[in-house]
Every structure is written in structure tokens, then in C-alpha cells.
Amino acid sequence: xxxxxxxxxxxxxxxxxxxxxxxxxxxxxxxxxxxxxxxxxxxxxxxxxxxxxxxxxxxxxxxxxxxxxxxxxxxxxxxxxxxxxxxxxxxxxxxxxxxxxxxxxxxxxxxxxxxxxxxxxxx
Amino acid sequence: xxxxxxxxxxxxxxxxxxxxxxxxxxxxxxxxxxxxxxxxxxxxxxxxxxxxxxxxxxxxxxxxxxxxxxxxxxxxxxxxxxxxxxxxxxxxxxxxxxxxxxxxxxx
Numbered sequence: 001x002x003x004x005x006x007x008x009x010x011x012x013x014x015x016x017x018x019x020x021x022x023x024x025x026x027x028x029x030x031x032x033x034x035x036x037x038x039x040x041x042x043x044x045x046x047x048x049x050x051x052x053x054x055x056x057x058x059x060x061x062x063x064x065x066x067x068x069x070x071x072x073x074x075x076x077x078x079x080x081x082x083x084x085x086x087x088x089x090x091x092x093x094x095x096x097x098x099x100x101x102x103x104x105x106x107x108x109x110x111x112x113x114x115x116x117x118x119x120x121x122x123x
Numbered sequence: 124x125x126x127x128x129x130x131x132x133x134x135x136x137x138x139x140x141x142x143x144x145x146x147x148x149x150x151x152x153x154x155x156x157x158x159x160x161x162x163x164x165x166x167x168x169x170x171x172x173x174x175x176x177x178x179x180x181x182x183x184x185x186x187x188x189x190x191x192x193x194x195x196x197x198x199x200x201x202x203x204x205x206x207x208x209x210x211x212x213x214x215x216x217x218x219x220x221x222x223x224x225x226x227x228x229x230x
Contacts, residue, residue: 046210048169048219056200060126061218095166099219106173108214113166115191 003028004096012090012121017067018083022096022114029066029072035097036110037070039092047092051099052079086121093118106119125149125213129222133229138142142198144225146189154190155215161224162207169198170209203229 008020022035029035037049050060054071060068069082083090098112126149131218137140146156159167169178171187174194184199198205206229211222 045223046212046221048221051193053124059217065220097166105176107153107176109169109172109178110159111169111178113168116166 002098002112004098004112004121006094006096006114006117008117009104009121010118010120012119013123014084014121016085016086016088016121018025018094018119018121019076020081020096020117020119022080023076023078024098025077029077029079030074033101035070035100036094036097037099038095038110040095040116041089041092047065049051049081049083049094064097088121091119091121124218125152125216125220127213127222128210129209129211129225130131131225132223133226133228135228136201137230138201138203140201142205142227143200144196144209144211144227146194146196146222148192148215149192151191151216152213155181155213156172156187156189156194157212157214158185158196159210160185160205160207161210167210183193198227201229 003025005023007073012018035052054057067084072079093116094113095116097110100111102110128147156174158171161167170181175187186197188195206227208224210224
């Protein structure tokens with residue numbers, strides 16, 4: 001059973017950089033999946049931030065692309081998110097999730113999620 | 124970006140009722156649509172993939188249908204444990220986008 005666990009500071013100052021890590025257990029980050037970040041502002045809906053493949057290939061949401069960097073550390077079986085120049089609008093619960101594509105089953109979805117971590121942007 | 128519009132934003136129904144949520148895409152996404160359930164304080168959970176396929180272990184009272192731009196999610200007999208917010212999500216194009224959610228409550 002794959003498990004994901006987010007970690008990082010819960011409070012970031014405005015104009016600073018938000019940094020989170022997602023540790024993957026029960027499976028290899030080098031498997032044929034994309035590893036994603038999704039966020040949810042308090043009381044609002046879900047927003048996809050971006051994703052990374054174990055090769056280092058990345059896809060980002062254009063709305064955040066100029067501020068986002070996602071990286072992978074295969075030796076530690078984890079991946080990370082950095083979001084720069086944060087404002088109060090970046091206050092949200094941040095989830096890491098696995099995007100799995102199983103062509104034979106026609107199945108492509110976020111099938112495993114971390115529990116989420118609240119990051120507040122405030123001075 | 125492909126915009127996903129869900130309706131209604133919220134609904135209240137009685138236990139045993141049939142509940143239907145719709146999701147409309149701003150362009151044709153074929154059947155590249157998933158449905159998730161999110162309970163308060165929890166991560167989303169995959170219920171339906173590829174518009175109409177039930178994820179393993181998900182009760183059969185949940186179902187999905189549709190293709191192109193119009194999709195439907197149904198709970199055939201609402202149970203107390205189904206209280207949650209439900210989201211559709213398209214994967215035809217990047218960025219992956221979600222509907223705004225439908226909050227389901229018990230009357």
C-alpha cells in the first residue's frame with residue numbers, strides 16, 4: 001500500500017519561499033507514475049500545482065509556473081515543492097498525490113494522496 | 124485551460140434518496156473525467172475514473188456517465204457516510220483541472 005506524507009513549515013512570511021517535501025513509502029518513486037502537488041485554500045476547491053516524473057520531467061500549472069519548482073530525490077524516495085514570492089493567497093492545505101496512468105485499464109487518476117499540510121502565509 | 128463547471132454547488136437530500144451531480148467541460152474531453160469524494164479534513168478519494176468506471180472497493184451505489192462535455196455522477200441511495208464534497212476532474216489536457224465541488228448534506 002503506497003503512502004505519501006507531506007512535511008515542511010506551517011508558516012511562511014509574505015514574499016518568502018514555501019518549501020514542502022513528500023515522502024513516498026510502500027512503493028518506488030521510480031515507478032511509472034507522475035508525482036503531483038495539489039492545493040486547497042480554506043473553504044475552497046482543489047487546484048493542481050504541478051507534477052514530476054522520476055526522470056525529472058515536470059509539468060506545471062501555467063498560473064503558477066513562474067514561481068514553482070518541483071524536484072525529485074530518488075535516493076530518499078521523495079519529491080519536493082518550492083513556491084516563491086508567496087502572498088496570503090497562497091495560504092492553503094497542500095497535498096501531494098500520485099497520478100497513475102494504467103493504459104490497459106483506461107485508468108488515469110490521482111489514486112493515492114497524502115493527508116495534507118496547512119501552510120499559512122503571514123507575517 | 125479547460126474549465127469544469129459543476130452543479131449544484133450544494134444539495135440537501137434524505138437518506139435513501141437518489142442524488143445527481145452534473146459536470147460540464149468547456150470543451151470536448153471525451154471520457155477523460157474522474158470523480159472524487161472529499162470528507163471534511165481529509166484528502167480526496169477516487170470514486171470513478173474514465174467517466175464511468177468504479178474504482179476498486181467503492182460501493183456500487185456510486186456511478187458515473189457521460190462523454191464529450193456533459194457528465195453525471197449519481198448516488199443511487201444516499202447513505203449518512205456519503206456526506207462530503209464531490210469533485211469532477213478532467214485529464215484530457217494539462218493543466219489538470221477540477222470542478223468547484225458539490226457539497227452533499229443530509230436533510
